[in-house]
Amino acid sequence: MPLSMGEERILAEIEHRLAEEDPALAYRLATFGRTPRLRGSSHGQHIRLRRWGIVGAIALLVVLFVTTIVAVTREPSKSGERQAPHWPPASPAVVVPDADKTAAGTGEG
Numbered sequence: 001m002p003l004s005m006g007e008e009r010i011l012a013e014i015e016h017r018l019a020e021e022d023p024a025l026a027y028r029l030a031t032f033g034r035t036p037r038l039r040g041s042s043h044g045q046h047i048r049l050r051r052w053g054i055v056g057a058i059a060l061l062v063v064l065f066v067t068t069i070v071a072v073t074r075e076p077s078k079s080g081e082r083q084a085p086h087w088p089p090a091s092p093a094v095v096v097p098d099a100d101k102t103a104a105g106t107g108e109g
Helices: 005-021 023-030 043-073 099-106
Strands: none
Touching: 005 023
16 A cells, blocks of 8 residues: 555655664664675775786786796706706617717727
């Protein structure tokens, strides 16, 4: 059953007096049933933090991927630094003496 004009006017007057006397209660009644928000934060801040988290995770994955690719495709240094062996080896390990050193060491040639 709808309210009459007089009842609506009385109800509006009660709401107005409540808002003047106890604004906190009036706010709680006006927002009754809505999802509460944390004080000092807004929905926009939450979205921005989530976006930055996603961007950070993607950036971390890109850095890890690039580092892995560089490490795998890097040429061995020519300065004599010891490098980790490449696996699998290209050919079985066979030691072949250098012909010049062999000839000089034995007195031949």
